[in-house]
Amino acid sequence: MGRRKPDSRSAKPDRSRLERRRLTVGVLCFLWFGFIAARLYYFQVIKYVELLGRAQRQQQHTIEVAPERGVIYDRQMNPLAMSLGVDSVFAVPSELTEPQMVASLLAPVLKVDEDELRNRFQTMHSFCWVKRRVTPQEASRVRDLNLKGVYFQRETKRFYPKGDLAAQAIGYVGLDDKGLGGIEYALNGAITGKPGRVLLATDARRRTFHSTEWAGVPGKNAVLTIDEKIQYIAEKALAEEVATAHAAGGVAIVQNPNTGEILALANEPTFNPNDFDAGSAASHLDRAVGWVYMPGSIFKIITVAAALEEHLTTPQEMIDCQGGKIVLAGHTIHDAEPNYVLSVTDMLARSSDVGTIKLALRLGDDRLYRYIRAFGIGSKTGVELPGEERGLLQPPSRWSGISIGEMSIGQEAAVTPLQMVTMYSAIANGGILFEPRIVHDVFLGSHHDALPPAAGHRALSAHTAETMRQILTTVVDSGTGKAAQLGGYTSAGKTGTAQKIDANGLYNHSLHIGSFIGFAPATHPAVTILVVIDSPVGAYYGAEVAAPVFRTIAEQTLSYLNIPQDNPSRWPHTVSPKPVKPPDQKQDDFLGTLPSDRESFGAATPSVQPASFSTRPTPVVPPQAAPYDGDVSSSTVVLGDGPLVTVPDFSGWATRRVAQECEKLGLDLNVVGSGLAVGQNPAAGLKVPSGTRIYVRMARQ
Amino acid sequence: MKHIDNSRLVREVDVERRRECFSLLGLGVLVFLFVLLFAWQHFQCVRYGYQVEQLKAEYAILEEQNHQFRLEQAALADPKRIDTLARAQLGMVSPAPQQVIRVGGVEPAANALESPELARNFSVGSGDIPHEP
Numbered sequence: 154m155g156r157r158k159p160d161s162r163s164a165k166p167d168r169s170r171l172e173r174r175r176l177t178v179g180v181l182c183f184l185w186f187g188f189i190a191a192r193l194y195y196f197q198v199i200k201y202v203e204l205l206g207r208a209q210r211q212q213q214h215t216i217e218v219a220p221e222r223g224v225i226y227d228r229q230m231n232p233l234a235m236s237l238g239v240d241s242v243f244a245v246p247s248e249l250t251e252p253q254m255v256a257s258l259l260a261p262v263l264k265v266d267e268d269e270l271r272n273r274f275q276t277m278h279s280f281c282w283v284k285r286r287v288t289p290q291e292a293s294r295v296r297d298l299n300l301k302g303v304y305f306q307r308e309t310k311r312f313y314p315k316g317d318l319a320a321q322a323i324g325y326v327g328l329d330d331k332g333l334g335g336i337e338y339a340l341n342g343a344i345t346g347k348p349g350r351v352l353l354a355t356d357a358r359r360r361t362f363h364s365t366e367w368a369g370v371p372g373k374n375a376v377l378t379i380d381e382k383i384q385y386i387a388e389k390a391l392a393e394e395v396a397t398a399h400a401a402g403g404v405a406i407v408q409n410p411n412t413g414e415i416l417a418l419a420n421e422p423t424f425n426p427n428d429f430d431a432g433s434a435a436s437h438l439d440r441a442v443g444w445v446y447m448p449g450s451i452f453k454i455i456t457v458a459a460a461l462e463e464h465l466t467t468p469q470e471m472i473d474c475q476g477g478k479i480v481l482a483g484h485t486i487h488d489a490e491p492n493y494v495l496s497v498t499d500m501l502a503r504s505s506d507v508g509t510i511k512l513a514l515r516l517g518d519d520r521l522y523r524y525i526r527a528f529g530i531g532s533k534t535g536v537e538l539p540g541e542e543r544g545l546l547q548p549p550s551r552w553s554g555i556s557i558g559e560m561s562i563g564q565e566a567a568v569t570p571l572q573m574v575t576m577y578s579a580i581a582n583g584g585i586l587f588e589p590r591i592v593h594d595v596f597l598g599s600h601h602d603a604l605p606p607a608a609g610h611r612a613l614s615a616h617t618a619e620t621m622r623q624i625l626t627t628v629v630d631s632g633t634g635k636a637a638q639l640g641g642y643t644s645a646g647k648t649g650t651a652q653k654i655d656a657n658g659l660y661n662h663s664l665h666i667g668s669f670i671g672f673a674p675a676t677h678p679a680v681t682i683l684v685v686i687d688s689p690v691g692a693y694y695g696a697e698v699a700a701p702v703f704r705t706i707a708e709q710t711l712s713y714l715n716i717p718q719d720n721p722s723r724w725p726h727t728v729s730p731k732p733v734k735p736p737d738q739k740q741d742d743f744l745g746t747l748p749s750d751r752e753s754f755g756a757a758t759p760s761v762q763p764a765s766f767s768t769r770p771t772p773v774v775p776p777q778a779a780p781y782d783g784d785v786s787s788s789t790v791v792l793g794d795g796p797l798v799t800v801p802d803f804s805g806w807a808t809r810r811v812a813q814e815c816e817k818l819g820l821d822l823n824v825v826g827s828g829l830a831v832g833q834n835p836a837a838g839l840k841v842p843s844g845t846r847i848y849v850r851m852a853r854q
Numbered sequence: 855m856k857h858i859d860n861s862r863l864v865r866e867v868d869v870e871r872r873r874e875c876f877s878l879l880g881l882g883v884l885v886f887l888f889v890l891l892f893a894w895q896h897f898q899c900v901r902y903g904y905q906v907e908q909l910k911a912e913y914a915i916l917e918e919q920n921h922q923f924r925l926e927q928a929a930l931a932d933p934k935r936i937d938t939l940a941r942a943q944l945g946m947v948s949p950a951p952q953q954v955i956r957v958g959g960v961e962p963a964a965n966a967l968e969s970p971e972l973a974r975n976f977s978v979g980s981g982d983i984p985h986e987p
Contacts, residue, residue, distance in 0.1 A: 232924065232925070232928045235928070237925060238921075239917055245901055312927040314925055314928035315928070315932045317934065360907075361907045362907060363903045364910065385934055641953055709948065712954060721952075850884060
């Protein structure tokens with residue numbers, strides 16, 4: 154079999170078929186690539202914007218990060234108000250497949266009205282709140298439902314860890330985290346920060362794999378001049394007296410007379426800012442600045458001080474009090490008891506209206522008015538608290554014939570309690586009327602806002618102030634203010650009792666305001682204290698209802714401040730330990746909110762469950778609690794028995810180093826902020842007992 | 855039929871083509887490795903993204919926990935609570951001033967009113983600064 158010669162006729166069709174096939178494949182490839190290119194062009198150019206938007210909507214979420222509201226501290230850097238993150242539930246109705254069913258599922262879990270929720274889903278399209286600031290338990294249960302179109306937004310909630318302590322001064326915030334009262338309102342602009350934003354990229358399972366953050370500005374922190382211990386002392390003493398006297402309310406203020414700083418500002422009735430809706434309108438009123446009342450006899454010191462300053466009298470001058478009766482412009486004014494010839498000192502000690510009016514007449518309308526104004530009556534004190542009243546003070550041109558008499562004994566002028574404290578502080582500090590302050594510092598990290606320095610002006614000469622101080626000491630030693638005598642300390646002050654004016658503008662003979670205001674120690678005043686009891690039932694004189702409260706507050710405060718006793722020989726009242734009784738209802742309620750029975754609010758961290766500050770569950774008293782039955786009357790309390798250590802200068806130190814040093818020295822460290830130390834209290838170099846709490850403020854440099 | 859023996863015929867090595875072939879192969883491997891590296895980097899980036907986000911979430915939780923602890927500490931240190939516990943459970947009472955004897959203790963300047971840290975500057979509009987009594 155020989156080699157077959159290729160057939161030229163059959164080779165030709167093979168080649169042409171091959172070429173056709175190549176052509177077909179080429180055309181198909183071209184069409185394929187052309188189709189892909191066309192689709193690419195369509196998606197990447199024509200539909201680019203729309204598709205990009207859809208992709209971003211699906212993969213990226215921008216959420217607004219609520220700014221953290223600044224912390225409010227007391228002067229010892231104990232937090233009085235702080236914010237925590239909590240969940241809020243919202244829905245995108247357009248994404249809800251079955252809004253009716255979603256509403257019926259969410260309503261019982263979140264305890265909201267189902268019909269209202271359904272209505273919201275129908276009327277709104279892209280966003281609606283389901284419930285804001287839910288509890289961790291509620292959030293967890295909603296998460297378990299795994300509903301499409303239902304989301305969570307992180308928000309902050311304000312907590313007041315001390316409950317009703319200084320409630321009127323601190324204030325409270327509304328649902329939108331805006332301050333609605335007190336310092337929360339007054340410093341809202343500074344305390345509220347600016348919100349930040351976070352862009353989240355999520356996968357199909359909605360897990361975040363990338364985030365870009367635009368940081369907001371956190372709110373500034375505020376340090377008040379209030380001391381929580383003194384505040385508690387004042388509130389407790391005031392609340393007990395208001396309850397005992399069945400009074401409508403009361404106010405107590407403690408001020409440092411040398412700087413004008415308010416150390417305590419107690420109001421009764423009061424409220425819990427964690428649940429401010431539950432409080433009455435009366436309890437929200439800050440009586441210290443927002444309540445005007447007729448001060449009564451505590452106002453008399455203006456007349457006496459003015460007469461002394463104008464050299465119209467001397468403390469020793471004898472004044473005829475006319476048996477306790479004087480007629481002025483046809484009206485007869487009586488002393489509480491018949492008084493005859495008294496020295497100016499005794500006249501004030503016995504609170505003679507007649508003697509005071511006689512001094513006022515020597516001064517005349519204009520001079521008396523000028524001194525009243527010089528003591529700040531009739532104008533706002535300038536304290537940082539909102540809602541401050543000016544008081545009521547008519548100019549002499551509008552006075553009647555009896556006005557000078559009424560004014561001099563504190564019946565025709567109306568003042569705020571804070572004006573009175575400021576006035577007595579001026580006597581205590583040597584004649585300077587300081588603007589009262591309640592904000593000590595506003596800071597963020599190491600940056601401190603420049604606060605105006607406490608302004609003051611001289612209202613009295615130092616000599617007159619000293620004379621008045623001695624007269625007021627006599628009032629306590631031998632006058633109407635004996636109930637304000639302190640154990641171990643000298644004190645000075647004045648009682649006051651005024652009738653209230655009824656709705657018809659007439660003096661009501663059954664409604665009174667009893668007050669006492671004074672300072673201690675009288676020789677080196679460290680605190681000025683005002684106590685006002687509104688409408689007490691039964692005993693109503695300031696000496697009976699207010700002076701004992703002054704004594705309680707003053708003794709405990711001076712002891713707490715470690716003020717040396719200047720009169721250790723005087724122990725006016727013996728120790729009579731009260732039998733231990735169960736805590737009152739308010740205390741019970743508060744105890745119940747503490748960790749033993751508290752509400753969890755940390756789904757992510759169930760083991761950490763801070764106290765709930767709004768609910769008041771049943772108190773838990775451990776069964777082993779047994780009252781101490783020892784004899785306390787003969788006990789002696791020895792303070793400062795431990796070794797003294799020198800406080801180091803922590804400036805620029807890291808937290809770890811500060812902690813190590815404090816541990817070494819046996820100091821109780823309390824760190825505020827993070828970064829390097831920028832401030833401390835007590836200051837470096839001071840000798841303090843081992844175990845003293847040291848506050849160190851840290852900030853990033 | 856004539857037998858043709860081609861076994862002694864050896865195909866001449868085309869060095870040029872072999873080089874081209876290896877070059878192409880090397881290039882292919884390089885491209886593959888590059889693509890692999892790119893993909894690996896991309897997936898690592900995504901994986902680290904998840905880790906970073908997880909750590910951020912943990913940090914946020916810890917920060918929250920820290921806030922909660924501070925809040926709890928503040929609540930536990932409430933003077934009213936401590937006073938109530940001291941009186942009701944321990945039977946303590948407030949000491950009268952004559953019962954208190956101070957031995958050493960805090961220097962006066964260390965108290966809250968005199969503390970340099972918390973002291974406040976003041977200016978007097980008119981008149982003198984109040985004298986130290």
